[in-house]
Amino acid sequence: MRSRIRGLAPTPILAGFLLTGAALAVLPLVLELSIYTHNLMTLTFLSVAGALAWNWMGGFLGQVSFGHAATFGVGGFVAARIVLWAPVPAPLAWLVGGLVAGVFALGAHPALRLRGPYFSIATIGLGEATRLLFTYWEDFTGGSSGLSLPIETALKHRLYWWGLGLVVLVTAASWLIRRSGLGLQLLAIKADVDAAADLGVSATFYQDLMIALSGAVVGVTGGMWASYFSFIEPNDMFGFDRSIGFVLMAVIGGVGTVLGPLLGAVVFVLLRQYLLASYPQLYLGVYGLLLIFIILFEPLGLTGLLRRLWQRLSALRGKV
Numbered sequence: 423m424r425s426r427i428r429g430l431a432p433t434p435i436l437a438g439f440l441l442t443g444a445a446l447a448v449l450p451l452v453l454e455l456s457i458y459t460h461n462l463m464t465l466t467f468l469s470v471a472g473a474l475a476w477n478w479m480g481g482f483l484g485q486v487s488f489g490h491a492a493t494f495g496v497g498g499f500v501a502a503r504i505v506l507w508a509p510v511p512a513p514l515a516w517l518v519g520g521l522v523a524g525v526f527a528l529g530a531h532p533a534l535r536l537r538g539p540y541f542s543i544a545t546i547g548l549g550e551a552t553r554l555l556f557t558y559w560e561d562f563t564g565g566s567s568g569l570s571l572p573i574e575t576a577l578k579h580r581l582y583w584w585g586l587g588l589v590v591l592v593t594a595a596s597w598l599i600r601r602s603g604l605g606l607q608l609l610a611i612k613a614d615v616d617a618a619a620d621l622g623v624s625a626t627f628y629q630d631l632m633i634a635l636s637g638a639v640v641g642v643t644g645g646m647w648a649s650y651f652s653f654i655e656p657n658d659m660f661g662f663d664r665s666i667g668f669v670l671m672a673v674i675g676g677v678g679t680v681l682g683p684l685l686g687a688v689v690f691v692l693l694r695q696y697l698l699a700s701y702p703q704l705y706l707g708v709y710g711l712l713l714i715f716i717i718l719f720e721p722l723g724l725t726g727l728l729r730r731l732w733q734r735l736s737a738l739r740g741k742v
Contacts (some may be wrong), residue, residue, distance in 0.1 A: 466691045467585030473671035473683035474592045475639035481678035484612030488548030495659035496524035497641025523641020524634040553660035568655025586717040600662035676725030
């Protein structure tokens with residue numbers, strides 16, 4: 423029964439995802455969205471892509487990172503410098519920034535010897551060290567004064583579709599990873615890295631691969647973020663609260679699931695905007711309470727809640 427459900431379940435989900443993506447793509451063309459709504463949706467897309475990429479490490483691999491702001495900042499500053507130094511298209515700068523961020527992420531390789539909370543603590547140190555390094559590297563980042571990019575209103579408007587396209591690609595990649603042989607090997611490493619190595623799984627290679635891929639995608643989102651705001655500075659791009667944001671988005675939606683980080687990122691961004699506008703002194707406390715509630719009562723977050731509701735509805739239909 424489980425194998426049958428595993429084979430059939432993705433079909434309606436995939437169809438619904440494609441329809442939703444298509445609807446979002448044409449939405450600004452058929453409806454006159456306000457500038458605020460258009461911008462909010464763009465930022466949501468970037469957050470979703472970053473959360474999904476973080477989930478490749480924290481969810482699929484089981485290595486919870488609190489240092490992904492480092493790759494976000496590296497991608498953002500590399501892309502910004504390319505735009506300032508050479509007349510190249512912004513998407514190419516984002517891609518190069520992502521590649522550099524992916525290579526930079528491999529600097530966390532020595533931390534792979536650690537597991538669980540020890541790895542998480544190590545990534546906090548790496549993230550903070552990166553923030554300090556780039557803050558004092560004024561020739562490259564502008565230091566605490568940051569970097570200003572040319573303001574391109576048309577590019578900022580088009581970032582809606584670039585962000586949506588990135589979400590579609592990263593979601594598709596998450597689904598393929600989860601349901602492929604690679605996903606099974608990642609699950610084996612997550613369960614017991616030593617046992618997986620004994621069975622012939624190249625744990626070091628796959629961990630490095632996921633670190634690089636996750637860092638690269640987060641780096642691309644950092645480059646797009648830089649183009650969107652036209653100004654970046656190290657304390658914001660490399661801030662610890664940004665790393666915490668990636669973790670919260672995945673936890674709220676469901677760590678280790680495909681669509682969980684997507685749902686969590688949407689809730690996270692919308693809730694943050696509302697709380698910052700209405701209760702700026704309380705929003706971090708609300709996030710903390712939400713995180714505690716999810717960990718205690720629904721470890722799979724919104725995904726687990728939806729699954730439970732679906733099972734109850736199915737049971738009620740079966741009785742009828």
